[in-house]
Amino acid sequence: MSETLASEPKGHIEVTNFSLSYDSIEGPVQAVTDTQIHVNPGEFVSIVGPSGCGKSTLLNAVAGFLKPTTGIVTVDGERVNGPSAERGMVFQQYSLFPWKTVRENVEFGLKMRGMPRSQRERAARTLLGLAGLEAFEKHYPEKLSGGMKQRVGIVRALATGPKVLLLDEPFGALDAQTRVIMQQILTNMWQRLKISVLFVTHDIDEAIFLSDRVYCMTARPGSIKAEIPIPLERPRQQSMMMSSEFLALRRGLMSLIREESLKAMGGEINDMGMQGLNIELHGHSLADVI
């Protein structure tokens, strides 16, 4: 536990000149092109964008599941060339092992590392206690609600003490109430563990509420359209979502994504609805423009 609760922030993600394409019968298809992002140690960064823009592709490349066509991905200066326990991942579909109990799921990473049974059982119990799941340690995942499953998913990813936590629309399948609670839990854990987080979502409120910084991506082929710092103070309260500062950020991000979503629909819809929402960025970040 001392390892996972280290005080020095860690996990500096650097993605440079990144592009990713795959082959199809009509030739290569660009999924993501010319992208640079970085996450400072201990920072919470979100990526938002219209559906199909390649935000998950980018996340999977950081996880090491996909090889960039050009460019490099590094974490703390080390090049990423495959999945590793250093980069914990949380999936939208929970992806808990159905044949393992809650505790065995959490223990999995420690088991892979060769930690003796009694030791990893203790570690898993402590972590489950933090997430309020100690009563369910012997349950199989099927018996749990969506929110509980995802808490197990997060705890499992954190159990090995990763430098970076990657989340791919983790709360997308949850109802609004559970979502809010999960956001709180995630924030608490992140602040306690002082690791960096890269969070992919299509929910703008969620991105603003959780993040220090938000990247907004363009429609396919995806690239970074804007980078928006979120200057809201921490700890963040639910009530902040009604503040004028929050709403201004929301409005700005919303119009950026709207523009891209319309583009993605291939001009089926004319830009009548877009009037008054065009924002010229010219390399500035959105917060400066508003």
Place this chain on the structure above:
Amino acid sequence: MSSPALVRHPEDNMPATAALPEAVRAPTVTSPATPSSFGTLALRWYRLNQGRLRATAIGVTSLLAFLLVWHLLTTYRVVFFVRFVNVPAPLAVYASFTKAIHDPHFLMHIVLSCRRIFIGFSLAAVVGVPLGLIMGRFKLVHEVVFPVAEVLRPIPAIAWVPMAIMLWPTNEQSIVFITFLGSFFPILVNTLHGMSLVDPVLVRAAQCLGARERSIFREVYFPASLPHIFTGLTVGMGVAWVSLIAAEMISGQYGIGYFTWEAYSLVQYADIALGMIAIGVLGLGSSLLIRGAGHLVMPWRSTR
């Protein structure tokens, strides 16, 4: 279900004797139960298991009806396209059953058949499951083995009898070989199917928790395929019996299939039915065994 001591509520003995209308009417009969703790517990147990009790009652009734129809058809020697003239009556079969269970020859037939099933089926499982897992994981093995398997698979085990007699030095070995073949392909095919359905996201989840190839195989692919492996084992067990009986009838000495065929040659009609029923009961028992093993090995599924 968990406390058999409480199970014996008066109405619950009904499945053994009562007819169908009784089972349907039962719920209204029990509602004015006394509020004593035993009474309420029993009532609650009854409510929770109502569906299962109903199914048991209907099942027993239908078996009894089957016996009754059989009895009537044979007593009146019905001839209506099908001839029941020489078919033994249930009571005659029961008589030959009581005689047979004291006959060491009959028991030996059964023991020998079970031994052949055990060896043939176990070999098929020991070869089929690992082969399926490896074929599912390594493309090259799949590409090499699959075409051969696909050509051999449609050949019924019975068609292997002459070949088996040529291949193996003893009769016993060739019968076991045929039993093996019968169960091998269902086991292999279902294991392969299970492997092809493993959720790739689970594999990725394991990878980013630090799992390497061998661990992924043991911790993800194998348990994820288990439900289909057990489907394969259940189907394989059924086909194993089919193949065994056919092989015993053709080339056997001893075995329950041989017993049944011999009974026909010796004009002992009651023994034919006895042999058939014995085969049915053994087949049912062995598939129940596999299902039980499945519950033991996959506790995460049996809680459903």
